[in-house]
Amino acid sequence: MPTGTVNKRSVDALRPAGRDLFLWDDELSGFGVKVTPKGIKTYLFQYRMGGRETPTRRYTIGRHGPLAPDRARQIAKDLAFKVHQDVDPIEEKKARERLAATMGFSSYVQSFTEGYLKTDWGDSWPQAKRQLEMHVVPHLADKPLPDIKPTHINPVFDALRDRPALQRNVWAVLSKLFTWAVERDDVPVSPLAKMAAPRGVKRRKRILSPDEIYACWHASFGLTPPRGAYIRLLIATLQRRSEVAELPWTELDQTKALWSLPGERAKNDQDHLVPLNALAMGELGGLGWKRRGIVFPSATGKTPISNFSDTKANLDKLMLPVLQELADKRADALGEERHNVTLEPWRVHDIRRTGTTQMQALGFPIEVTERVINHHEGGEASGIRAVYNLYEYAEEKRRALEAWGVWLGRLIAGADDASNVVALKRA
Numbered sequence: 001m002p003t004g005t006v007n008k009r010s011v012d013a014l015r016p017a018g019r020d021l022f023l024w025d026d027e028l029s030g031f032g033v034k035v036t037p038k039g040i041k042t043y044l045f046q047y048r049m050g051g052r053e054t055p056t057r058r059y060t061i062g063r064h065g066p067l068a069p070d071r072a073r074q075i076a077k078d079l080a081f082k083v084h085q086d087v088d089p090i091e092e093k094k095a096r097e098r099l100a101a102t103m104g105f106s107s108y109v110q111s112f113t114e115g116y117l118k119t120d121w122g123d124s125w126p127q128a129k130r131q132l133e134m135h136v137v138p139h140l141a142d143k144p145l146p147d148i149k150p151t152h153i154n155p156v157f158d159a160l161r162d163r164p165a166l167q168r169n170v171w172a173v174l175s176k177l178f179t180w181a182v183e184r185d186d187v188p189v190s191p192l193a194k195m196a197a198p199r200g201v202k203r204r205k206r207i208l209s210p211d212e213i214y215a216c217w218h219a220s221f222g223l224t225p226p227r228g229a230y231i232r233l234l235i236a237t238l239q240r241r242s243e244v245a246e247l248p249w250t251e252l253d254q255t256k257a258l259w260s261l262p263g264e265r266a267k268n269d270q271d272h273l274v275p276l277n278a279l280a281m282g283e284l285g286g287l288g289w290k291r292r293g294i295v296f297p298s299a300t301g302k303t304p305i306s307n308f309s310d311t312k313a314n315l316d317k318l319m320l321p322v323l324q325e326l327a328d329k330r331a332d333a334l335g336e337e338r339h340n341v342t343l344e345p346w347r348v349h350d351i352r353r354t355g356t357t358q359m360q361a362l363g364f365p366i367e368v369t370e371r372v373i374n375h376h377e378g379g380e381a382s383g384i385r386a387v388y389n390l391y392e393y394a395e396e397k398r399r400a401l402e403a404w405g406v407w408l409g410r411l412i413a414g415a416d417d418a419s420n421v422v423a424l425k426r427a
Contacts, residue, residue: 006033007069011041031076033064041065043072045079049088059089096144103186104142109133112177121173123264128173135160135170145178145187150195157198167198206346208354210411211326212319216351217412219318227311229283230296234348236280236405238355238373240267241348246304247295254289257281261374272374275398277405312348319343358407359400368396 004010006025014023016039024032030046041064048054059079061072079089109132117125139156140148156174160167175197178190208216213235220231234244243265251260259274266272276284287295296305305311320343327341356369371393 045076103144105140206350215319215322222318249290364400
């Protein structure tokens with residue numbers, strides 16, 4: 001059996017033959033390298049557990065190239081120390097693989113999904129699972145749950161620092177995963193136990209000005225269809241982004257001018273009736289009423305539109321020249337010097353707050369405007385009460401949305417109604 005010093009020069013000099021060839025190190029017992037007939041070179045560690053009567057075992061350290069000889073030698077030394085401590089490296093490796101298969105984080109996410117999320121997390125369980133897969137698995141991969149420490153989790157939340165709402169949501173589902181693991185005795189304690197939860201998202205107060213609403217509406221016509229109509233229906237109905245994006249034609253009643261949103265599609269699981277004002281009906285009519293399918297399909301025609309961040313970024317770019325034109329006309333009319341305008345950062349969700357604020361300025365009480373956007377107090381209802389709640393405030397909601405539509409229609413048509421502008425800004 002050839003021996004010598006296993007180093008880069010000796011390993012590079014090895015040439016393949018018609019069978020496996022070995023070079024065993026003459027300094028570190030059991031350390032060697034094998035070259036196959038195809039020229040693949042692999043570092044090995046050979047050992048016995050017990051005396052000479054016990055069979056020889058061979059541990060594969062790794063391939064030459066990705067693994068340098070010096071690093072392979074150090075690994076072999078560590079393995080020799082384990083053997084000296086009566087620890088069998090091969091059995092230890094098998095135990096780690098079994099642990100990774102059942103307790104590796106990515107595998108455990110699937111167990112957690114089947115054992116808890118699907119039954120106890122409600123209709124939003126797919127979103128919770130996606131959050132774990134997208135934002136946690138890339139960091140923890142197959143690391144066994146018992147080995148996960150706060151230092152492994154910190155990078156997960158550091159990466160989400162600029163998205164506090166998502167950071168908080170990921171914390172919630174990850175915290176529950178480890179709590180579930182503790183309850184099952186899969187881990188002794190949660191690594192999140194001594195970590196402070198992310199701070200809650202500050203309550204937003206951003207309301208779009210009348211100029212910004214005007215600019216948003218008119219700029220939307222520059223978006224790739226059907227994204228422009230989607231933005232305009234958001235403004236006309238004041239419903240949630242995902243609820244409008246995933247809207248099927250079957251939820252819409254053209255004769256009654258009514259949208260019946262089922263609880264399984266609503267964020268709060270509450271069935272919701274949305275009276276459709278003239279602007280909303282006009283947008284839907286422009287798309288061409290259908291009996292089935294998705295109102296705002298993606299390019300495939302089979303899924304709803306998505307990639308809202310790009311849509312919002314394009315909308316901001318299109319809004320700025322509209323805002324500049326408004327400011328220039330106003331400055332010229334007043335004999336003032338023109339100036340460059342800017343667009344204060346805003347989110348699509350701010351449209352809902354803007355609409356309800358204006359409806360209150362038009363005289364509608366907050367309990368009506370809250371019902372318009374499907375905010376409920378007092379938890380879920382069932383039976384007769386649930387049916388009653390569905391139709392509760394139905395007429396008030398229709399009047400409020402129609403008033404919002406009238407005000408909005410005058411604004412986007414360019415009507416100069418100073419009292420309405422003051423009312424919204426003051427509110």
